[in-house]
Amino acid sequence: xxxxxxxxxxxxxxxxxxxxxxxxxxxxxxxxxxxxxxxxxxxxxxxxxxxxxxxxxxxxxxxxxxxxxxxxxxxxxxxxxxxxxxxxxxxxxxxxxxxxxxxxxxxxxxxxxxxxxxxxxxxxxxxxxxxxxxxxxxxxxxxxxxxxxxxxxxxxxxxxxxxxxxxxxxxxxxxxxxxxxxxxxxxxxxxxxxxxxxxxxxxxxxxxxxxxxxxxxxxxxxxxxxxxxxxxxxxxxxxxxxxxxxxxxxxxxxxxxxxxxx
Numbered sequence: 001x002x003x004x005x006x007x008x009x010x011x012x013x014x015x016x017x018x019x020x021x022x023x024x025x026x027x028x029x030x031x032x033x034x035x036x037x038x039x040x041x042x043x044x045x046x047x048x049x050x051x052x053x054x055x056x057x058x059x060x061x062x063x064x065x066x067x068x069x070x071x072x073x074x075x076x077x078x079x080x081x082x083x084x085x086x087x088x089x090x091x092x093x094x095x096x097x098x099x100x101x102x103x104x105x106x107x108x109x110x111x112x113x114x115x116x117x118x119x120x121x122x123x124x125x126x127x128x129x130x131x132x133x134x135x136x137x138x139x140x141x142x143x144x145x146x147x148x149x150x151x152x153x154x155x156x157x158x159x160x161x162x163x164x165x166x167x168x169x170x171x172x173x174x175x176x177x178x179x180x181x182x183x184x185x186x187x188x189x190x191x192x193x194x195x196x197x198x199x200x201x202x203x204x205x206x207x208x209x210x211x212x213x214x215x216x217x218x219x220x221x222x223x224x225x226x227x228x229x230x231x232x233x234x235x236x237x238x239x240x241x242x243x244x245x246x247x248x249x250x251x252x253x254x255x256x257x258x259x260x261x262x
Contacts, residue, residue, distance in 0.1 A: 002026075002027055002028060002029040003027065003028050003029065003068050003069055003243065003244065004029050004031045004065065004066055004067050004068045004069070005022045005028050005029065005030055005031065005067060005068070005069050005070070005071065005243060006030075006031060006032035006033070006034065006061070006062040006065065006067035006069070006070040006071070006091075007019050007022065007030070007032070007033050007034070007070070007071050007072075007073075008034050008035070008059070008070055008071065008072040008073075008074055008078075008079075008082050009034075009035055009072060009073045009074035009075075009078070010033035010034060010035045010038065010043065010046070010047075010055055011033075011035035011037055011038030011041065011046050011055055012035065012037075012073065012074070013232060014073035014096065014232055014235070015033075015035060015071075015073050015074070016046050016047045017232045017233065017235075017236065018071050018073060018236070018239055019033060019043065019046075019047045019049060020047055020048070020049055021233075021236040021239065021240060022071070022240070022243070023047075023049045023050075023051065025240055027244065028240070028243065028244075030051065030053065031053075031065040031066065031067050032053070032056065032061045032062050032064075032065040032067050032070075033053050033054075033055045033056065033061075034055065034056045034057065034058065034059060034061050034062065035055050035056075035057070035074075036057040036078075038055045039055060039056065039057035040054060040055065040057075041054065041055050042054055042055075043055055059082055059085045059086070062086070062089075062091055063089060063091075067091060068091065068092060068247070069091070069092040069093070069094060069243050069246055069247070070082075070086055070091055070092070070093055070094070071093075071094045071095075071096070071239060071243065072093060072094070072095045072096070072097055073095075073096045073097060074097055075097065075155070076097055076098070076099040076100060076156075079095060079097040079100075080100070080104055083095065083108060083111075083117065084111065086115065086117075087108070087111035087112045087113070087114070087115060087117070088111070089115075090114035090115045091115050092115045092116050092117070092246045092247055093112070093115070093116075093117040093118070093246070094117075094118050094239060094242040094243050094246055095117065095118065095119040095120070096120060096121075096123055096235070096239070097119075098121050098156055098159065098160030099155075099156040099160065100119070105119075105252070105254070108252050109251065109252050112251055112252050113251075116246050116247060116249050116250055116251060116252070116253070117246070117251070117252045117253070118242040118245075118246045118249060118252075118253045118256075118259070119252065119253070119254055119255075120238065120242065120254070120255050120256050121159065121160025121161045121163070121164050121255070122160070122161040122164075122210070122235075122238075122256075123235040123236075123237075123238030123239045123242070123256065124210070124227065124229050124234045124235050124238060125237055125238050125256070125260065126227045126229075126234070127161055127210075127212065127227045127229065128238070128255070128256045128257060128260060128262070129227075129262075130165070130212065130214065130225050130226070130227040131161070131164060131165045131168055131257075132168075132257065132262050133225050134165055134168065134169055134214040134216075134225050135168040135169055135171070135172045136172070137216055137223060137225070138168075138169040138170075138172035138173040138216070139172055139173045140218065141173075141216035141217060141218045141223065142175075142176065142177045142217065142218045142219075143176060143177040143216065143217040143218070144169060144176060144198050144214065144215065144216045144217070145191070145198065145199045145200070145201065145214075145215045146158075146162050146165055146166055146194070146198065146199070146200045146201070146212065146213070146214050146215070147200075147201045147203065147212070147213045147215070148161065148162040148200070148201070148202055148203065148211070148212045148213075149203040149205065149208050149210075149211040149212070149213075150202070150203070150204055150205075150208055150209075150210055150211070151204070151205070151206070151207075151208050151209055151210070152204055152205060152206045152208075154204060157202035157204070158192060158194075158200045158201075158202045159202070159210075159212070161210070161212055162194075162200050162202070162212060163194070163200075164255065165212070165214060166194035166195055166196075166198045166200055167194075167195055169195075169196070169198060169214075170194070170195035170196035170198060173196070174196050176196050176197050176198060178197065179193075179197065179199065209228075209229045209230060209231065209232065209234075210228075210229040211226070211227065211228045211229065212226065212227055213225070213226040214226070238256050241256070241259055241260075242256065242259060245259050
């Protein structure tokens with residue numbers, strides 16, 4: 001039995017990649033593509049896939065096409081509105097949009113009752129493992145810093161992946177070396193201070209996709225844990241996994257950890 005899938009933000013780089021991945025999976029059926037910025041455009045023109053679908057500008061297209069799961073890789077403001085519609089209409093959601101506030105996440109927890117939602121800051125399985133390994137290593141080190149690198153179009157900093165990484169590390173250990181800096185010659189040179197004082201640095205540069213390095217240190221040794229997404233296809237195995245499992249995950253699931261049994 002195939003799953004009917006819709007894609008919100010279908011005209012964007014991530015959205016079009018999701019459309020391609022869904023179309024190529026025999027267990028999934030791409031039934032709707034929505035993106036207000038590409039309303040009326042033939043989806044084939046944007047994605048190159050063989051389909052007769054046109055991009056719609058309205059979420060109601062998901063209802064007309066009986067989409068069971070909708071994948072959302074839009075921006076935060078659009079995603080909040082879209083998720084409200086999906087929750088209200090009993091459609092499952094898989095979300096890669098980042099930058100949600102704690103209040104917005106709490107609202108999603110309250111509204112996804114008739115359907116479920118998986119929200120992940122990073123769908124690359126290697127990135128999920130990186131975060132897992134960093135949390136495992138945290139209790140054995142005294143110092144830690146996180147450096148995340150993204151493309152020039154990413155509007156939030158630090159990234160959701162970096163924030164989740166630091167949160168997991170801080171939960172695993174609260175004992176970290178105090179920052180010795182007394183004179184910050186350029187304000188911000190030491191990055192942002194995350195949970196438990198772990199420093200986070202954000203790089204935005206043309207040519208990058210999504211990369212992160214976790215640096216840990218203790219007496220006489222350091223450990224580096226790094227993940228690189230070199231192409232947006234790296235996120236697709238995680239997206240497809242979430243699409244196939246979201247119906248069995250009641251309420252809101254944050255991160256891919258539970259889907260990978262980590």
